Structures are given as structure tokens and as C-alpha cells.
Amino acid sequence: MKVLKFGGTSLGNAARMQDVARIIESEKDCIVVCSAMAGVTDCLxxxxxxxxxxxxxxxxxxxxxxxxxxxxxxxxxMQGAAAFESSHSIIFDQFHKIDRMLSGSWSEGKEKCLLAQGEIITTLIFDHYLNxxxxxxxxxxxxxxxxxxAEAEPVVAxxxxKLSNLPAYTGSGRYLTxxxxxxxxxxxxxxxxxxxxDYSATLIGAAVNATVIEIWTDIDGLHNSDPRVVSNTSPVRELSFGEAAELAYFGAKILHPSCVWPASAQSIPINLRNTMEPLSAGTLIRKGPSNAGIRAVAAKDGISVIRxxxxxxxxxxxxxxRIFEIFENFRTPIDVITTSEVAxxxxxxxxxxxxxICNALHELGDVEAETGQSIVCVVGDVLAEHQGYAVKIMDALRHLQVKMxxxxxxxxxxxxxxxxxQKAEALNCLQKALFTNEPHACQQAFNN
Structure with a gap:
């Protein structure tokens, strides 16, 4: 069994859905996992x-x-009046449910029912078209x-x-969800x-012991930096589960932070593919070390530093x-931590x-909080054991305000x-220092 997940951009309009249909039509035993069409969840x-x-x-x-x-x-x-009418009735029925929802009072629970309609309507339309x-x-x-x-976590087992007990699911064949x-x-x-x-797809993949989990987006795999900020990025063809997890957590937008562990636990490879270029290799995430050296750089905005x-x-x-207990009480996870003798x-x-949190920490000492920061994470196998990488990274950023x-x-x-x-400048400097032999202009200016 194979799991293929398609995001909202991949299903963003009729033409994109037809592209996806061409990708999956030759599959035999598979579960196709779909997001809502692009923009629909925002509207909801x-x-x-x-x-x-x-x-x-x-x-x-x-x-x-x-x-x-x-x-x-x-x-x-849909080609033909009858086909269009039958698909149109699907939309009408679902919007009738939305009307009934909106006629009552708002609640957080009802909002979640409303938001689910994006995925449900998208898959109903796509399923009707496929058949x-x-x-x-x-x-x-x-x-x-x-x-x-009860801990608000999905459990693979x-x-x-539940899948095994569904009359519609037999363990073989083709499914859409x-x-x-x-x-x-x-x-x-x-x-x-x-x-x-993405998380749904890897949970399902682990639940059915899939041979591979393919996550299809609108970009050719995971790039070695953020292509929205850095020019001349290139796709990384292979990553270990550990590397992928680090990049996802620290800002790689192509991958949901939680989606790696279900596949990693059962050594199921994840392949990041491009719907627009289906013949491209994408990025393969698998067990074991990838090629040694630095693989990619990711960044995460909206960070607060507390000292x-x-x-x-x-x-x-x-x-x-005592510090960790305060963060636990406020259910706030810590991303990065450094310590010295007194700080x-x-x-x-x-x-x-x-x-x-800062008020509670004041009982332990002097507290300073600084908002508006970015985490920049450099990821690569055996990074800590390879001589010279740390120096190269710090040298590339020596003109910037590195806070931690x-x-x-x-x-x-x-x-x-x-x-x-300074995030964009940091990413561009690291791109030049780590992935090319050309010094960045900011470094040249500093040297002069």
C-alpha cells in the first residue's frame, strides 16, 4: 500500500485536479490524502x-x-450536463449543511465542523471526477x-x-480521504x-505500513534554503529522518513539523514530489545517514528570547x-536553550x-525578554564532528547580531x-558560504 498526499495548491483548480488525476490513475493499491483547495480554508x-x-x-x-x-x-x-448536475448537487448538499450550521450560535466546536467542509467538499468533488x-x-x-x-494526540495503532473495521476498506485497492x-x-x-x-498522510502511512509516503506540493522537493528569500537555491535529493525533522521544526515550509515521526518510527520513506514536474526526483527522506556535510538551512520567525x-x-x-516547570505550567514549549554558570x-x-512567564521567572532572578527574533538552523549529518563547519558558519555571520x-x-x-x-541577510550569507565558493557581498564589505 502506498500513500500519496496532495496539498491545496496541487488541487487548486480544475486543471490542477486533472494533473493529479493523471499522476494517480496508474496507481493500484494506494490511499490518496487531500487538503482543501487552495484558499478555501482561509475563506472558511x-x-x-x-x-x-x-x-x-x-x-x-x-x-x-x-x-x-x-x-x-x-x-x-465535468463534461456534459448530467455530469455537471450530479457534481453540482454534491456542493448544494454540503452548503445546505453549512447553512444549517450558520443558523445556530457560534462555538469553537461548531467552527471546527465548518472548517472541515473544505477538505470534505474538495474530496467529494475530486472523487466524483475520478470515478x-x-x-x-x-x-x-x-x-x-x-x-x-485524551492527550489530544492521534495514535497510529x-x-x-479503525481503518480495518471500516466496511469500505479492505486493505487493497484505491482510496481517497x-x-x-x-x-x-x-x-x-x-x-x-x-x-x-502532511501529518495525516504519515499517520495513515504508518497505520497501513505503507511502502512509501509521497507528499506532493508545488515545489521540487525540499531546497537547501528558503527560495522565497534566497536566490539560486537547489533541491536536496536525500535527507535522513533526523535532518528532515530538524528542518521541518525550524521553518522548512514544505514539511509539517509533526509529520516525520510516524514514518520514522516504522522506517517508511517519505518522498517530497512536485505536482507541476511529476518526473522530477524530489527529495527522499529515509532511515540512516544521508551524504555527510551540510544539507540545508531553515529559519523560523516570530521568536522571543528570554534571559x-x-x-x-x-x-x-x-x-x-524550576525554570522548566514554569514553562510546563503555561504549556509553552522551549525551542533553543543555552546555559552558563549564572545565566x-x-x-x-x-x-x-x-x-x-516572565513574571513567574522573576522569582528566580533578573529576567529580560526580547521579541522579534528569528531562529536560523543549519542542518547536516555529522555536523558536530566535522572540523571547520562551525567556524565557516560563524564567520559568514560575524557582521550580524547573533543573539544565541x-x-x-x-x-x-x-x-x-x-x-x-537580519534573517534574509543571514540566509543569503550562509547560502554563499556553505553552498557556493563565492563570498557574499556583505562579507566583502565587512572585510573592506
Missing amino acids: VELSGTWKADDIKKAEIIKKQLFSHFEATCFGL HSGIAFKWLNAFDFMQKN DISN QGYICLDHNGHPDNLARGGG IRSARMLNAYGFLK VSLTIDKTLHLEA VSFGGSRNNLTLVVPMG
């Missing part, structure tokens, strides 16, 4: 906001725009098998059991957060535990409780923190 979020604000007029405008978008997709896909075109697939509702436990959506532990509609379609200074920390045990610096990307450096916690990354305003 906006619609939910107008519903919450009781802005009926604006809600009607957004709803009509969404309906027209789906209608135009059906018109572009109308003679490409037979069975439609599966992710609500029937994708569920979180539970997904596997939704990413992102799931049930909570009480059986109410929930989701895996924005971008969670705690205390003379009580000197030769004391249990001090870090601790750490970063977080969730600022909801920043002020309260973390090195050695993982054998395949070196992490730095710089102001967000």
Missing part, C-alpha cells in the same frame, strides 16, 4: 469570524464566493478513523484498528492544525528544573503567556538566533 476561517461577529451580510458574501469557486471547479472538470473519468476510487471519511486520544480533519477523544470534530494534512540571570544558579542543582537563555515561539548559538545538542544541527530584520 473568515466565514467563521463573520458568524462569530453575527455579521450575516458579510457571511452571505463569503459563502457565495466559496460556492462559486467550487461550482467553477465542477464546471471545469466519472473511469479512475475508480473509494471515498473514505477521515472522521471514521482519524481520532485523537488506533487509526489502524481527507487530511487535516479528525475527531477529538470525545468523538467531536477536530483538526490537526493548519498544515496538518534569566541569577547568582543562585552558581553550583546549584534543580535550578533548570540561562532560551527561545519560545508562542507569546500568549510571555508576560506571565546552540551547538552539540544534536549531531546534525547548529542553531542561531538573529533579529528578524
Whole structure:
């Protein structure tokens, strides 16, 4: 069994859906996982906001725009009046459900029901087109098998059991389902957060012990830096699970941060492919080391740096535990941490409780918080053991305000923190220093 996941851009209009159909028509035993069409979830979020604000007029405008978008997709896909009418009735039925939802009062639970309609309508339209075109697939509702436990985490074994008990699923054949959506532990509609379609795909892949999980996007695999910021990036053809996990967590947009571990736990390779260039090799993520050396650089914005200074920390045990307990109480994860004899610096990307966290930390020492920072993560196998890489990285950035450096916690990354305003320059300097022999202009200016 093979799992193929297609994102919203890959399914963004009728022509894109036809491209995806050509990719999957020759597959035999597979599960195709689909996101909502590009822009649809954003519209549903906006619609939910107008519903919450009781802005009926604006809600009607957004709803009509969404309906027209789906209608135009059906018109572009279906040849013949009968085929169009049958697909049109699918949209009409789902929007009737949306109307019934909006007629009641807003709640967070109802909002999740509304947001799920993007994936459901997209897959219903695509499934209708596939079967109308003679490409037979069975439609599966992710609500029937994708569920979180009491700790709000999906469990692979539970997904596997629920899939096995579905009458429509036999363990072979071709299936179409939704990413992102799931049930909570009480059986109410929930989701895996924005971008969670990749996570759905790897969870399903692990549940069915897939031979490979293919994640199809609109870019040729994972690049060695952010192509939106850095020119002349190139795709990385192979990564280890560890390298991919580091890059995903620290900002590589092509991959959801949670999606690596389900595949890694069962050594199922992940192949990142390009819908626009289906013959391209993409990026293969697999068990074991990839080629030695630096593989890629990723960056994550919106970071806050917190520094705690205390003379009580000197030769004391249990001090870090007290710091970690404060973050645990506020359910705020720490990204990067460095320590000295009397100080601790750490970063977080969730600022909801920043002020309260700092107030609690004041009991331990002097506290300073600095927002508007970026984490820059350099990833490569045996990075910590290879002579010269750390010097090369720091030398490339010596003219910038490097606020923190973390090195050695993982054998395949070196992490730095710089102001967000210097992130683009940092990425471009590292691209020149690590992946070409040409010195960056900023380094030349510094040398002069």
C-alpha cells in the first residue's frame, strides 16, 4: 500500500485536479490524502469570524464566493450536463449543511465542523471526477478513523484498528480521504492544525505500513534554503529522518513539523514530489545517514528570547528544573536553550503567556525578554564532528547580531538566533558560504 498526499495548491483548480488525476490513475493499491483547495480554508476561517461577529451580510458574501469557486471547479472538470448536475448537487448538499450550521450560535466546536467542509467538499468533488473519468476510487471519511486520544494526540495503532473495521476498506485497492480533519477523544470534530494534512498522510502511512509516503506540493522537493528569500537555491535529493525533522521544526515550509515521526518510527520513506514536474526526483527522506556535510538551512520567525540571570544558579542543582516547570505550567514549549554558570537563555515561539512567564521567572532572578527574533538552523549529518563547519558558519555571520548559538545538542544541527530584520541577510550569507565558493557581498564589505 502506498500513500500519496496532495496539498491545496496541487488541487487548486480544475486543471490542477486533472494533473493529479493523471499522476494517480496508474496507481493500484494506494490511499490518496487531500487538503482543501487552495484558499478555501482561509475563506472558511473568515466565514467563521463573520458568524462569530453575527455579521450575516458579510457571511452571505463569503459563502457565495466559496460556492462559486467550487461550482467553477465542477464546471471545469465535468463534461456534459448530467455530469455537471450530479457534481453540482454534491456542493448544494454540503452548503445546505453549512447553512444549517450558520443558523445556530457560534462555538469553537461548531467552527471546527465548518472548517472541515473544505477538505470534505474538495474530496467529494475530486472523487466524483475520478470515478466519472473511469479512475475508480473509494471515498473514505477521515472522521471514521482519524481520532485523537485524551492527550489530544492521534495514535497510529488506533487509526489502524479503525481503518480495518471500516466496511469500505479492505486493505487493497484505491482510496481517497481527507487530511487535516479528525475527531477529538470525545468523538467531536477536530483538526490537526493548519498544515496538518502532511501529518495525516504519515499517520495513515504508518497505520497501513505503507511502502512509501509521497507528499506532493508545488515545489521540487525540499531546497537547501528558503527560495522565497534566497536566490539560486537547489533541491536536496536525500535527507535522513533526523535532518528532515530538524528542518521541518525550524521553518522548512514544505514539511509539517509533526509529520516525520510516524514514518520514522516504522522506517517508511517519505518522498517530497512536485505536482507541476511529476518526473522530477524530489527529495527522499529515509532511515540512516544521508551524504555527510551540510544539507540545508531553515529559519523560523516570530521568536522571543528570554534571559534569566541569577547568582543562585552558581553550583546549584534543580535550578533548570524550576525554570522548566514554569514553562510546563503555561504549556509553552522551549525551542533553543543555552546555559552558563549564572545565566540561562532560551527561545519560545508562542507569546500568549510571555508576560506571565516572565513574571513567574522573576522569582528566580533578573529576567529580560526580547521579541522579534528569528531562529536560523543549519542542518547536516555529522555536523558536530566535522572540523571547520562551525567556524565557516560563524564567520559568514560575524557582521550580524547573533543573539544565541546552540551547538552539540544534536549531531546534525547548529542553531542561531538573529533579529528578524537580519534573517534574509543571514540566509543569503550562509547560502554563499556553505553552498557556493563565492563570498557574499556583505562579507566583502565587512572585510573592506
